[in-house]
Amino acid sequence: MYKYDSYDQAMVDARVEEFRDQARRRLEGKLTEDQFKPLRLMNGLYLQLHAYMLRVAVPYGTLDSRQMHALADIADKYDRGYGHFTTRQNIQYNWIKLEDAADILADLSKVEMHAIQTSGNCIRNISSDHFAGAAADEVVDPRPYAELLRQWSSFHPEFSYLPRKFKIAVIASEQDRAAMRLHDIGINIVQRNGELGAAFYVGGGMGRTPMIAPCINAFVPLDQFVTYAEACLRVYNRYGRRDNKYKARIKILVRELGAEEYTRQVEEEFALLLDQAIEPPLAELERIKGFFADPDFDRDAGDDIDRSDPDFALWVDRNTVAHKQAGYVSAVISLKPVGGIPGDATAGQMRLMADLAKRHSFDELRVMHTQNIVLPHVRKADLHTLWSALDDAGLGSPNLDTVEDIIACPGLDYCSLANARSIPVAQKISERFAKTGKTGTLGQLKLKISGCINACGHHHAGHIGILGVDRKGVENYQLSLGGSEAEDVSLAKITGPGFSEDGIVDAVETVTGVYERERTDGERFLDTYRRIGMAPFKEALYD
Amino acid sequence: MRLLTGNDLRTGAVTWWTGTDWSIHVGDAADVAGNEDEIARREEALRRVNVPYAIDAEMHEGHPRPSHIKDRVRALGPTVRPDLTLKPADPDIGNWVI
């Protein structure tokens, strides 16, 4: 994985001192809260429902055991012994003090981490495929491109006061594991006639007005793709709406101009920017690629797995994913224990995951946008040892991509924007299906819950989506069906009137009942929904 | 009744105006109806509170209880982590919030 050189380190260190100075000026009253807010947000520091919340960047979701240990230490030293892994592949802490924030950033910088641009109206942490470098189907490892963009976007002088936040995802395979087309810019590294290039999808997003990004350029040469991104951003910075916060994302600009006109403006800007020589040389991309070379795989690793323990066999079937190297898998550590809080991990669990990564996965971990952790490169022969250690620590839930593997935003329990709680709904649903024993028979079923219209819980992209709303001071939950964040991307549709907290759990059970009744062999919930449409589900829910 | 609330600038802790000072316990909060803007302006200028604002509340068993669920969650702590709330030992506290 990428290692800082003295330049990278100097930049992060300078940022820590800058923030220390800004926090001091705020505490001394030289900055008003209005002036300080964008500065603290650009360092990941929110003022949330109960306290300050700090969001730490995990660039493209990749970290090593030393970094995971540092995250655990921060949880113990400055927070309350846990952290929350997010749908943007980051981690956030819920109980931070402003007076500690600069010290935390300094601790992070010692392990080549930071909270730079994890919030605010700027280019956010770049996300990517959590199986990058391990997936059997990838054209190339997408992370070097994400790292190049990370550096380009860090402290970008022109794009730090954008109309609104800006999220970029980079993938490099047919399968989309990063919700690429639901980002402000989604980049897919593709191959054409033996050459690599970047396909740009611009103007996607979830939130209040969900949109699937159109492709605006199917092949930007790799020695121009940073310049192309610069052109995309400049058109947005100049013409994105600033009169209405809810219409300020790039998706609204692309929709209002039309993809064709937006593309024309980008191409015009791109032509001018090409003369400015702002593109890093390919040698820089090559330098970065060097950090993402394959680890020293055991070429003789066997494919045999002793499946005599049924609990272990179930975990292998559900939580491991095919690897490009024979004898290896990617193993998913579920942060979704039945009745637990999706994405939360204690400091102790973080340390265990770090140690297991060091022992069994070439010292590497990934944060998934589904709020789980991946050990990307595990020898099949080591799986039983790994699983035993995980299971002992409550990290062995065999439920990847099942109805128990719920994405849930922090909701009204933690978030000042939320209208309803998300976590208790997730807890009740996972408990219900664990009790009925249907988790396995329902197969792949992506259930996603947001506590408000901002959609941090990706409810628009859930096979089953749940949106919490405030109905005259009482929590109410809208159900939607048919969304997907994957390569078959689609936006979920609302079934009809909402439900109470207990009612929504029953409603989810009802729609899975329709699926069980109607499905044909091998059909996922999503496939059945797409085939039979909304009507049978509505009938079961409301008649 | 109206309560004035905000966060401690340094620690971020949720605080409530008691009439003379700021407390982390909503039970200590005073009715500020009519004076909220003036107190908020003064206290924020002194940096004794960050982003203060007033909310509606009613008296409940002798203490103020915010009218809206969001303010009650804010007053107490996350309902999914009773151990981290201000009243970790109270088994009935969930009923106060919801």
Place this chain on the structure above:
Amino acid sequence: MTDQTPPAEGRGPDTGRLIRYRDDEPVDHGAVTVDAFLDQSNASAVRVEPGDDARELIPHLERLALVEVNFPAFGDGRGYSSARILREAGYAGELRAVGDVLVDQLAYMRRCGFDAFDPDEHLDEHDVEAAFARWPEVYQPAADARTPIWAKRHG
């Protein structure tokens, strides 16, 4: 606005808050709006508002000595693009950021080509000095002369 000059007129160079990194004499008359300038004015100073298209000035850069870019609110970042566009087009005169210009924006503004700053509120000298000295390196080329990190790595 802290002075009495109507916004459309811009303001003179001597409000006492001006921070300027140029050796030439400041322009001694107020800036006109982009519309007024394009309408055949003889002015050599123009004021660009966030909604103006800075590219409209490009055919006339020769006769401009001062471009003021107004920041009515510091969070509106359009002026950063306006500045860079003018420098990319070869504008070499004074580029002045005016309005809600805060100390924590100065370094980025400088990188986008501003070489003068006339903030609404007085800025603490030490804070200004610290802001300009903050970044030991830069990751990307912009409108200043700084060498990006990638160029140093492969120099």
